[in-house]
Each structure stands twice: as structure tokens, then as C-alpha cells.
Amino acid sequence: MIRALPLLLFAVSLAAAENPLARDAAAVAAGRATFLERCAVCHGQDAKGGQAANLTRARAVAGGTDQGLFRIIREGFPGTAMPPQTDLNDDGVWQLVSYLHSLARPGEQPPVEGDATAGAKLFRDRGCISCHIVDGQGGFWGPGLDSIASRKRTEEIRADILDPGAVVDEGYRRVAVRTKDGRRIEGLLKNEDTFSLQVLTRDGSYALLERPQIASVEKLEGSPMPKPAAFTSEELQNLLAFLDRQRDPYLSFERGFNNY
Amino acid sequence: MHFSRAALLASLAVSATAQTVEARFEDARNWATYDGDNTGRRYRELDQITPANVKRLTVQWAFQYQPAISRSLATPLAQDGIVYISGGGSTAYAIDGRTGRTVWRYDYPFAGSDEDRKRDWNRGVALSGNRLFLATIDCHVVALDRRNGALLWRSKINIEQPCLGSTAAPFVVKNLVLIGNSGGDTGLVRGFVDAFDTETGERSWRLYTVPKPGEKGSETWGDNDAWKGGGAATWTTGSYDPDLDLLYWPTGNPGPKDFDGRDRPGDNLYTASVLAIRPDTGELVWHFQFTPHDEHDWDANETPVLVDADWQGKPRKLLLHADRNGFFYVLDRATGKFLQGTPFAKQTWAKGLTAEGRPVLIPEAAPAREGPIVCPDIHGGTNWQSPAFNPATRLFYLIARDGCGRYYQTGYSIDYELGEAQQYLRALDIQTGKLRWEIPFLGDESQEINHAGAMTTSGGLVFFSSREGNFMAADAKTGELLWGFNTGGNIRASPMTYEAGGKQYVAVATKAGIFAFGLFD
Missing domain, CATH: 2.30.30.100 (SH3 type barrels.)
Known part of the structure; x- marks a missing residue:
């Protein structure tokens, strides 16, 4: 008992190891509001930096652990102008973590709205499946998309669909x-x-x-992927919702450009 | 294409007398499964490289694992000029077979510790059509599209047991990908073969290699729970006869304690055996046990090599197996009938084998508190390193070890001491089991266990490696050592050969990666 007590206190003071509000749309919105109020003055309205670091690329945000970022926000960054946020409760700090991760990490945005089932049908009917593998089905000409939502942000996926030739992945x-x-x-x-x-x-x-x-x-110029016939905005949203569900972590294809 | 009827008949006649090689392995330019083809012979019909020109063999390319791994037991595969290899159970690579350039790499997202990664090794991947299969470090099989490395499915291997690895290269038969388990020395596992549908990843069947109480064979165990940790692990790759439609899979030593069989009285089926399995159903058709009630850790995981040959004047379908227990066995692979068994390495544990192939034990060779000296030592007369068979020379090539050591029965599963040992590449006459020739390993390599196997070609060569990294070629007929190359690091894998761009390559994995050789031109 005597040995267990200090350990227990230690655990409580560290809060949860993982963000309980990760990918929560309301938390991201609340975190954004807090950010604009407290952080934007140094980190910029869009979090892309000003007097202080660009948080859409900062290592502690893009990499690192949930808990590590929590501590930086709560305790400040010693030796810099970054102050501690001791008056924010745990949820308030986690909301900031959710917001910043949604900016810096492709897989950490809140779920994309839309009808994923209708999007899946579209994925087949429009022939996407003839080149892209999802869930073990599909062609080989394009990259497999099982984990696309953990690799790319929805805005990037949208751009890839609407203008396939603008950015073509290495290897394709x-x-x-x-x-x-x-x-x-x-x-x-x-x-x-x-x-x-x-x-x-x-x-x-x-x-x-x-x-x-x-x-x-x-x-050769352009993408091997054809420009799609026009989507209605609803169709596109459904397709994005379907692709947003593709988070299989077991796809981690890496092209060996450096002779890996 | 037009074939005359006569030519077609002639080719049929040849294939009827030749080996039972499946059509998918007939193109000699490819090495599309762990042992080169379904027979386990590690023999290919490639003859650009011969005893006359092997001195011109030079490195054509090298490949280095990135990230580095602690060891590689893998045999690279080659199909249509692309070489495929695993980097343990967490990485798969496709490599340009002419230059060594990586085409793609698949990283399995494994969340284990660095300690886990230190134990991350396996014997390679399997191919079927456009699919590539990898047994992962956390006991799954993943299927990848071999053209771009995209994941097709992922299936858990035996969820009923702790994951102690599946270090074999998977093996494809018909529409199934087969894999077993490791960990037979821990007392924690019971061996099995799992069969997954190559298309869907759904498990089709599982065959446990230790029967549970009430099942046939359970009478060879005691009336206790020993069977649960009974071993018979299946950590190497099987072979397959398409005519008989039988899959042959070898099994490891019994447990829970390797050197102490007192809690598992009886023969302990189906440990230290070869199993003949109906691939469509997983039904056990026959078995042959090399070492009943093994107490020396003499796994029978050495390759079952399928050879069609005249046996005492009549054509017969043979299964050749050089066992860790020091005997070279010839079985009829249709029935499992024992035909012959002869020692190929120094042995002091059996007076001989009965007409049924059962060893006649020398009681003093059983492990005991004072640690009797027994031959072979714990490493065995041979081990999992691949043997090879060449149909032209009719010789069976293997790494053999004449070694003796102490086996202590002290309460530990394994407690041993090694004595003096001498290792060889040996060539056996399959009809008599007699030694035709041998090449001794010398210096430090004479005793340090050599886990690098052999491979042979229609060019008349046998390729093999030494512990400290010499990759070598000998005349398959005479055993004359003709060529060698020092790769500069440990080799624990068996070599292969393939053709790309009209050129024959021979390749072997080292700890660092792959070295591929071809004739200097």
C-alpha cells in the first residue's frame, strides 16, 4: 500500500496517455476556438507560424505522442516564450490537441461527412476499382487505397480526384x-x-x-488516372466519405527510391 | 504455336518419366517457391554456369536490407526477372533481378518492441499468380499484389495459441497458402498446419500435429496435459506431389520438455515425423515418425525431397529425408512405407533401424543427470538447412555434422554441452545411402553450426555456403571444390538460381541482404 500510493498520484497527474477526444468534430471546433483566442497571436491564425512555430509542421505536433503535446500545452515550453496554460482543464487541452493534430496529421481529422456506402458503390461504378485496391479488391495500375485516409488529408484526396495530373505519386x-x-x-x-x-x-x-x-x-505528362466525368457535389462528398473510411494500418507501401 | 503430334507425345513421355513437377514450376528461369519447385529438390534446369566456366562467376549485384535485420534465413524467389524476399516477418521487397534495384518495399506495421525485432527472421515469401504471401512477425499471413506491393488481405494464424513465430516460408498448393508455427522448444505450443484461401485469406482448415485426448494418436501420450505443449512445430516448408495429391509436411521435436520425456510416455505422435496430408481437406493420410519419443531435440523439420526413381528394379515414388537424428531415410511416398534408412553422420544412439524403420535404441544414449555423450549433438546430423537432389548425378547433397555432445536431464527443457564436431558438404547415393564424396568445412567453420543449405543445377554444379560467409560451388559429380566468394558476413540461408534477361544468376541471402552472381562477360 505504501509503495502503491505515490504511483497512483503520478498516474492521475499525467492525465490519459492517449487523447480521449481524438478525431472528435466538436472537440476540433472547440479546440480551434481556444486556439484563436490564446495561441493564434504567436502561431498565426492558420497555425502556420508567425512569431512562433508553424504548428502544421512542428515535430511535436506532426510526430510525438498525444501525451507529449498535452504536456507542452499544459506546462509551456521552458526557455521559450510559450507560457503554460494552467487554467485550461484537461478537456480544454485535449481539444487543442485534437485541433492541432487535425491540421498536422493526415489521419487525425474528424470523420468526413457523407454516405460512405453510396461512395463505395460509386468507387465501383465509376471504375476506380479497376486500378485501385481497397479491401483486397481492385487493379494494380494505381496505388492501393486501404490506408489512404491515414496518409492523405481529405483536401489532398479531393484534389487528386478532380485533377489527377496535378500531383502524381512517385512510382505511378x-x-x-x-x-x-x-x-x-x-x-x-x-x-x-x-x-x-x-x-x-x-x-x-x-x-x-x-x-x-x-x-x-x-x-510523360499527366497522370495515368483519367480525369473523372463530372461528379455532383453530393457524389464527391460520398466518395470522400468512403475514402475517409480507408484506414487499414496494414498497408504501408513504400517505394524504394533510395534503394531501400 | 504448332506442335506435331509426335513431338507432343515425346514431350509427354519425358514429363512422365521426369519428376512430378507442377506446370507452374516448369519454367526453369523462375524460382517461384522456397525450394525452387514443389518437389523440395532445389534443382533447376539452368546450365549456363558449368564446372568449366564457374571460375568466371562474379557478383552481378548486391542488395542490402534497409532497415538492417539481425539475420536472414530467407531464400529469395524469382519470377519473370523480379526477385522477392522477406526482411524477417515485417518487410517484403521486390527487387530488379538484373540490377538489385528495389522496385517496391512493403512494411508491415508491427508495434512490437526492439527485443521482438531482434527475433524477427524467417525463411522467405511465397507466390501464387499475382499474389505474394508473407508470414508476419506477429503470426499473421498477409497477401500482397506482387506488382505493386498493395495489401490484399491479412489473416491471423492460429488465434488459439500464443504467438511464438511462424518462421517458415509459406507454401502454396492449389488455391491454398500453407503455414505452420515455431516455438516447439518452449512447452507452450502444439504444432499445426494452417491453410488459407489464396484469394480471400479465409482459413480453409487446420491440422494439429499433436492429437488431443480421444483423437487417433493420443494413445501415444500420457494421461495428462503434456499434449498441449507437445511441440511437433512446423517451422519449415513442405513439398507436394500433384499426381498423388499429397502434401508432405515435417514436424519438430516433442515437448513440454525436450530432454525429459517422463511426462509424455509413449511415441508422442506426430512429433519428429513427416505427415502426408490431403491438401483439399487437411486430412492426415499417413505419417512416418523418424524419432519416436524424442529426447534429443531432433526435429524432423528437414525437407521432404520427392524423387521418382527405380527402386530395386521398379519405378517408385520416393520421399528422401535426411533427419536431424543422423539417418538418411527413403520412404515410399504413396504409402509412407519405410524402404531404407542409413546413417549419414556419426551416431551412437541407435543400434540400427528395424524393417519398419523404427530405431533400436541404445539405452545409455538417453539424456540423464550426469549428461551422457551422444552423437549427433544437439545441432543434429543435419538440420533445417536445405538439402538438394540432382537427377543427373542421382546424388543427394546435404550439410552433415559429425558431432557429439552431452545431454543433461536436469529439469530444464534443454541443457547441453557441445564436444568436438566436424561439418561437411556430403553427397549420398540415394540407392544405398552411402557416401559418394564430401567436402569438409575447415578452420572456425568446421564446428560452428552451419545453417546454410545447398542447391544444384543441370549445369553440373552444387552451390553451398559456409558459416562465415563463403559462397561456394563444387562439381556435382566429383565433389571438386571449384569456386568461392567471401561475402564477408554470416550466411544462414540456402541458395537459389534464376534467369533474367537471358542470363543465369545464382543468389544467396546473407545477414546483410542478397548477393547475386553471374558469369563475367
Whole structure:
């Protein structure tokens, strides 16, 4: 009993290890209000920095633990102008954590509104599934989307859908290679280095090429993904809601551009 | 394509007399499963590299694991010029088979500790069509699209038991991906083979390798709970005969205590055995136990090698198995009938084998408090490192260990001391079990356990490695050591060969990654 008591007190003073209000829309809104009132003067109205750090990119926000950020807010940052917020209760601090994480972390925004079931149907009917794998179904030409919502913010996903050619992920850029023996190979540039190229062709096989065999490499403009036929805003919202549910953490595809 | 009828008949005739190799493994340019094909022979019909030109073998590319891992037991696979390998149970790579450039990498999000990661090793991945399968560090199977590494499904391997690893390379038969478990020395697990649908990841069946009370075989255990930690773990990859439609899977030592069998009186089926399993149902068709009531940690997880050969004048479907207990077994793989068993390494535990293949024990070899000296030592006459069989030489190649050690029965599961040992690459005549030739490992490599296996080609070579990282080639017929390359680090994996861009490569995984060799031109 004597040994247990101080431990118990210690646990209480640290609050919860994980944010109980994570991805909670009301908490994010409340956190934003608190932020504008107390923090924006130094960190900027959009949290992108001013006199103090850009919190949409700061390491303690984008990385770090929930509890670590809680403590920085509650206790301040010693040696800087960042004051402690001792008069905010735990919920108030967690609301700030929810808001800041929603800005800095792709997977931490509140659930996107919309009819995810209708979005799933759209994903199939509009042919998205012919190139993108979700839940084990789909084609290989585009990136798998099981964990898209933990990798990209909804605004980015929206932009990717409406203008696929604006930003194309590495590994999915189109390329046309002409070899010295007269072949023309078109496909996706999966990887390349100073000496070699690996091009995935539409039939699912790889053309493995070495620079000395190659006459020219043309990096083609635009995305292999076609611009979609017009969506109604409701359809788009439903599709975004469906993609927002794709949070499978077991998809972690990484392209080895650095010879990983 | 047009074939004349005569040519078609001729090719049928050849394939009928040749091995029972599945069509999906016939393209010799690929190495599409752990042992190269479904027979477990580790033999490929690639002959660019021969005894005459092997001196021109040089490194064509190397690949380094990033992040680094503590060891690699993996055999790389190759399909259509792409090489696939696991980095333990948490990473899979697709690699350009001509340059070593990574095409994609899959990272399994594993939340374990650094201690867990230190134990993160396995024997590689499996392929089926456009699917690649990885057994993960936390006892799941994941299926990936081999073209881009996207996740297709994830299934838990046996949720009824603690996860002590599944370190085998998975094995695909028909529409099933098969995987077993590790941990047979802990007294905490009961072995099994799990079969998952390659398309959906749904478990089709599970075959426990230790029967529970009341099941057939349970009479070979005592009237207690020992069976629950009875071992017979399934930590290596099986083989498959499509004509007989039988899957062969080997099992490990019994538990709960390896060196003390007093709480498990009886033969302890189906430990230290090979099981013949009907792949569609998981039904056990026959079994053969190499070491009944094992008390020396002599797992039978060595590869079951399927060879069709004349046996005493008649063609017969054979299963060859060099066991950790020091005997080389020839079984009829249709029935499980024992045909022959001969020692291939120094052994002092059995007077011999009966007509049924059961060892005639020497009582003094049982583990005891004072620790009798017994051969083989705990590492066995051989171990999981792959053997190889070459149909041209009719020789069976394996890493053999002549070693003796003390086995103490002191209450611990395993308590031993090693004595002197000498390791070899040996070539056995499969008809007689007799030694045809051997190459000794020398210096520090003579005794330190060598877990690097062998591979052989129609070019007439056998490739093998040493503990300290020499990758070597010998004449498959004569055993003359012809070539070697020092990779500069530990090798604990078995080699493979493939062809890409018209060039033959031989490759082996090291702790660091992969070294791939081809002829200098």
C-alpha cells in the first residue's frame, strides 16, 4: 500500500496517455476556438507560424505522442516564450490537441461527412476499382487505397480526384522508353537509378532496363488516372466519405527510391 | 504455336518419366517457391554456369536490407526477372533481378518492441499468380499484389495459441497458402498446419500435429496435459506431389520438455515425423515418425525431397529425408512405407533401424543427470538447412555434422554441452545411402553450426555456403571444390538460381541482404 500510493498520484497527474477526444468534430471546433483566442497571436491564425512555430509542421505536433503535446500545452515550453496554460482543464487541452493534430496529421481529422456506402458503390461504378485496391479488391495500375485516409488529408484526396495530373505519386508516373534496339516501352516508372529503370507495363509485367541499352527516356505528362466525368457535389462528398473510411494500418507501401 | 503430334507425345513421355513437377514450376528461369519447385529438390534446369566456366562467376549485384535485420534465413524467389524476399516477418521487397534495384518495399506495421525485432527472421515469401504471401512477425499471413506491393488481405494464424513465430516460408498448393508455427522448444505450443484461401485469406482448415485426448494418436501420450505443449512445430516448408495429391509436411521435436520425456510416455505422435496430408481437406493420410519419443531435440523439420526413381528394379515414388537424428531415410511416398534408412553422420544412439524403420535404441544414449555423450549433438546430423537432389548425378547433397555432445536431464527443457564436431558438404547415393564424396568445412567453420543449405543445377554444379560467409560451388559429380566468394558476413540461408534477361544468376541471402552472381562477360 505504501509503495502503491505515490504511483497512483503520478498516474492521475499525467492525465490519459492517449487523447480521449481524438478525431472528435466538436472537440476540433472547440479546440480551434481556444486556439484563436490564446495561441493564434504567436502561431498565426492558420497555425502556420508567425512569431512562433508553424504548428502544421512542428515535430511535436506532426510526430510525438498525444501525451507529449498535452504536456507542452499544459506546462509551456521552458526557455521559450510559450507560457503554460494552467487554467485550461484537461478537456480544454485535449481539444487543442485534437485541433492541432487535425491540421498536422493526415489521419487525425474528424470523420468526413457523407454516405460512405453510396461512395463505395460509386468507387465501383465509376471504375476506380479497376486500378485501385481497397479491401483486397481492385487493379494494380494505381496505388492501393486501404490506408489512404491515414496518409492523405481529405483536401489532398479531393484534389487528386478532380485533377489527377496535378500531383502524381512517385512510382505511378508515366514514362516512355526507347531502347537502342528500337523497342518502345510505355508504362509506369516504378523506380530508377543512375544505372537502371524498372517500368511496370499494362500487362502487369516489369521491363527491367539498364541505361546503356536505352536511347531515350521520356517522362510523360499527366497522370495515368483519367480525369473523372463530372461528379455532383453530393457524389464527391460520398466518395470522400468512403475514402475517409480507408484506414487499414496494414498497408504501408513504400517505394524504394533510395534503394531501400 | 504448332506442335506435331509426335513431338507432343515425346514431350509427354519425358514429363512422365521426369519428376512430378507442377506446370507452374516448369519454367526453369523462375524460382517461384522456397525450394525452387514443389518437389523440395532445389534443382533447376539452368546450365549456363558449368564446372568449366564457374571460375568466371562474379557478383552481378548486391542488395542490402534497409532497415538492417539481425539475420536472414530467407531464400529469395524469382519470377519473370523480379526477385522477392522477406526482411524477417515485417518487410517484403521486390527487387530488379538484373540490377538489385528495389522496385517496391512493403512494411508491415508491427508495434512490437526492439527485443521482438531482434527475433524477427524467417525463411522467405511465397507466390501464387499475382499474389505474394508473407508470414508476419506477429503470426499473421498477409497477401500482397506482387506488382505493386498493395495489401490484399491479412489473416491471423492460429488465434488459439500464443504467438511464438511462424518462421517458415509459406507454401502454396492449389488455391491454398500453407503455414505452420515455431516455438516447439518452449512447452507452450502444439504444432499445426494452417491453410488459407489464396484469394480471400479465409482459413480453409487446420491440422494439429499433436492429437488431443480421444483423437487417433493420443494413445501415444500420457494421461495428462503434456499434449498441449507437445511441440511437433512446423517451422519449415513442405513439398507436394500433384499426381498423388499429397502434401508432405515435417514436424519438430516433442515437448513440454525436450530432454525429459517422463511426462509424455509413449511415441508422442506426430512429433519428429513427416505427415502426408490431403491438401483439399487437411486430412492426415499417413505419417512416418523418424524419432519416436524424442529426447534429443531432433526435429524432423528437414525437407521432404520427392524423387521418382527405380527402386530395386521398379519405378517408385520416393520421399528422401535426411533427419536431424543422423539417418538418411527413403520412404515410399504413396504409402509412407519405410524402404531404407542409413546413417549419414556419426551416431551412437541407435543400434540400427528395424524393417519398419523404427530405431533400436541404445539405452545409455538417453539424456540423464550426469549428461551422457551422444552423437549427433544437439545441432543434429543435419538440420533445417536445405538439402538438394540432382537427377543427373542421382546424388543427394546435404550439410552433415559429425558431432557429439552431452545431454543433461536436469529439469530444464534443454541443457547441453557441445564436444568436438566436424561439418561437411556430403553427397549420398540415394540407392544405398552411402557416401559418394564430401567436402569438409575447415578452420572456425568446421564446428560452428552451419545453417546454410545447398542447391544444384543441370549445369553440373552444387552451390553451398559456409558459416562465415563463403559462397561456394563444387562439381556435382566429383565433389571438386571449384569456386568461392567471401561475402564477408554470416550466411544462414540456402541458395537459389534464376534467369533474367537471358542470363543465369545464382543468389544467396546473407545477414546483410542478397548477393547475386553471374558469369563475367
